[in-house]
Amino acid sequence: MVARLCLLLALILTPIAANAAGGVVTAADPRAAEAGRQMLRAGGSATDAAMAMMLALTVVEPQSSGIGGGGLLVHHDGGTGTLSTIDGREAAPAAATADRFMANGKAMAYGQAFPGGKSVGVPGNIRLMADAHRKWGKLPWAKLFEPAIRLAENGYAVSPRMARFMGYVSPLWQDFPEIAALYTRDGKAAPAGTIIRNPALAGLLRDIATGGPDAFYAGRHGAAIAAAVTNAPRHPVPLTLADLAAYQAKERAPVCGEYRGYRVCGMGPPSSGGVTILQMLGMIERFDMAKLGKDSPTAWHLIGEAMQLAYADRETYLGDVDFVSVPLAGLIDRNYLAKRSALISPVRSLGRYQPGTPPGAEPRTAGISGEVSGTTHFVAVDGNGDVVSMTSTVEGPFGSQLVASGMVLNNELTDFTFVPERNGAPVANRVEAGKRPLSSMSPTIVYGPDGKVVLALGSAGGKRIIMHVMKALVGFIDWKLPAAEAIALPNIYFGGGALQVEQGTSLDAMRPALEKLGQPVSPADLASKLNAVERVGNGWRGTADTRSEGVALTE
Incomplete structure (x- = not known):
């Protein structure tokens, strides 16, 4: 006791x-x-x-x-x-x-x-x-x-x-x-x-x-x-x-991409995290996420649409690059992402989310991994x-x-x-001797417009890791939230033919508005375990997800 x-x-x-x-x-x-x-x-x-x-x-x-x-x-x-x-x-x-x-x-x-x-x-x-x-x-x-x-x-x-x-x-x-x-x-x-x-x-x-x-x-x-x-x-x-x-x-070479003047960098394969995050950011960049704001059902709808399109590519093309040809550059090519983004409507769910054909891709069949x-x-x-x-x-x-x-x-x-x-x-992510399985781990470092590190973060959560990090990045970059508030934003995922929203949150309260856009929405236990450090002036601020037992400590 x-x-x-x-x-x-x-x-x-x-x-x-x-x-x-x-x-x-x-x-x-x-x-x-x-x-x-x-x-x-x-x-x-x-x-x-x-x-x-x-x-x-x-x-x-x-x-x-x-x-x-x-x-x-x-x-x-x-x-x-x-x-x-x-x-x-x-x-x-x-x-x-x-x-x-x-x-x-x-x-x-x-x-x-x-x-x-x-x-x-x-x-x-x-x-x-x-x-x-x-x-x-x-x-x-x-x-x-x-x-x-x-x-x-x-x-x-x-x-x-x-x-x-x-x-x-x-x-x-x-x-x-x-x-x-x-x-x-x-x-x-x-x-x-x-x-x-x-x-x-x-x-x-x-x-x-x-x-x-x-x-x-x-x-x-x-x-x-x-x-x-x-x-x-x-x-x-x-x-x-x-x-x-x-x-x-x-x-491995890091995977980096530009988003609204920020440089977002993460792991390449066998991680799917860095690529999938950059795909989603690239798809929503044409929308004015800042104007929509964190309380807008439309903003979360756009994130949800980009998510399901990016995950369709994830399941099809990503695997251990030592064993399978991964069209890495093509998946984050801005022209390709513009075509994928054109599938997204702010007023209606796409309904079916199929993989695209990125530049350099070989014919590939989708498979589902079990994280x-x-x-x-x-x-x-x-x-x-x-x-x-x-x-x-x-x-x-x-x-x-x-x-x-x-x-x-x-x-x-x-x-x-x-x-x-x-x-x-x-299937790209099939078992082979010596091969490394596809991962959703998404350790990420973000550089500001001045070229300095402004944020480092990551999460637990299996295949949801990517989305936990994604929503925090949108909160930090688009909605100008401190890291702690960006982490605290509600979590979003998909499964069972529905868009999943973190139960008991503001996003859960948006369900009727989201469902009007044409996709079933279900509340789910989407608990996360994010940790982050952000630059504040000439110093740093560490933070941990209040959903977890984590803490930040200073030297």
């Missing part, structure tokens, strides 16, 4: 927004944000702070992210102005084949596919961390692990959010004794406030701190990962030490103006439900399209 009270007081008393002339961090958990702040106060860079937050989240947010999964990082160098991105997305092992999630000629149900070995990709976050630290880190490698090791060793309180997600998946744990041993008490999911200690994870973190990334991808910990997947109680499949040794994080709501995001800015925006994930709640060396292993391979061919043509 005392532990639970302390946690609740911390959540109440810690600000969700913070201003500073120096560094700022924001994360989806106060304990992770504190780990980042400790690095800044020790003289570390934004990269040091971000990596310490990623490690701490491994401990305190195992339902959403961690080193058993992967991530995507966008970095702005305050000295040179250089923008870089690192792809730490998980990869399919060598034994993976196109029919991995097929059974008797049909696609497996998601609920059948995600628990166990088939869904686990080779984790990428530690290789990403090593590359980022080598390029931009200032503190010793081992220093970044100290907060996470303390949390794992000394214990941390289960947050209400973690407890809620445990409630969703704990019925599965009768088949997964390792995760049950960590997170259940007396046969039930540990309630909020329960102190969790994870000495096995502390040992893993300590070994990586002293032995570098090879201590994760080889040796006894690599063997533990391989054994957990190969001998999984459900869907055991090969994942080998060779798979782990072959993994590399990859520096679920999960993941985490964090942002760090240091006193030199370096900015890191990173999204990290194990996919769904507690990933595959498998544990190795105290860490939860991801279920990222369920982000592939289960059906490898449609109408006799291969």
Whole structure:
């Protein structure tokens, strides 16, 4: 009870927004944000702070992210102005084949596919961390692990959010004794406030701190990962030490586009986030969104129309560029987006949202990927103006439900399209050995008309991540809202043949007006978990989504 009270007081008393002339961090958990702040106060860079937050989240947010999964990082160098991105997305092992999630000629149900070995990709976050630290880190490698090791060793309180997600998946744990041993008490999911200690994870973190990334991808910990997947109680499949040794994080070219004098930059494939956001912005740019304002049903209708057209392209053309030809330039070509925008009417829904034919596109058949709501995001800015925006994930709640060396292993391979061919043509996001599944993670950095960084943000939320970031960008750029108010705007998505609006919000109240435009509208639980840092004068302001447990802290 005392532990639970302390946690609740911390959540109440810690600000969700913070201003500073120096560094700022924001994360989806106060304990992770504190780990980042400790690095800044020790003289570390934004990269040091971000990596310490990623490690701490491994401990305190195992339902959403961690080193058993992967991530995507966008970095702005305050000295040179250089923008870089690192792809730490998980990869399919060598034994993976196109029919991995097929059974008797049909696609497996998601609920059948995600628990166990088939869904686990080779984790990428530690290789990403090593590359980022080598390029931009200032503190010793081992220093970044100290907060996470303390949390794992000394214990941390289960947050209400973690407890809620445990409630969703704990019925599965009768088949997964390792995760049950960590997170259940007396046969039930540990309630909020329960102190969790994870000495096995502390040992893993300590070994990586002293032995570098090879201590994760080889040796006894690599063997533990391989054994957990190969001998999984459900869907055991090969994942080998060779798979782990072959993994590399990859520096990718950022994807950038102009919108009303601002430069919006994000990740390219295997992320669909950067491309899809730029497509939507390009489609709505011909409309006077500022004049319409945030309380206009027409404005939200336009966002909804652009969304459904962009997602149709997403499902058709996007995948891992190392395996499939992606018409990246064509998808964000201004002439192409003008043609797509011409399909949008401010007074009537289009009704059917088909993919277009962007310049350079090969004939392609659409497929549907199966991302679920999960993941985490964090942002760090240091006193030199370096900015890191990173999204990290194990996919769904507690990933595959498998544990190795105290860490939860991801279920990222369920982000592939289960059906490898449609109408006799291969699907871009089909399973292939070594391939990285399509992601909606959208770490984003925005430059103002003066060329300076004005905003860095991202979110959790599965395929909805793109829309959470999109509405915040429209709020910030078009409606001139501070980041906190832009994040607080209602969320919008689509599904089940309807436009979905966040229940209980101002957008929910617009349903009658939106439905008059010709499309069914349904209220839905579209909770988000955004984190952002914005430039304010000569300093920075961090903020976290009030729908989450996140906070922003100053150096």
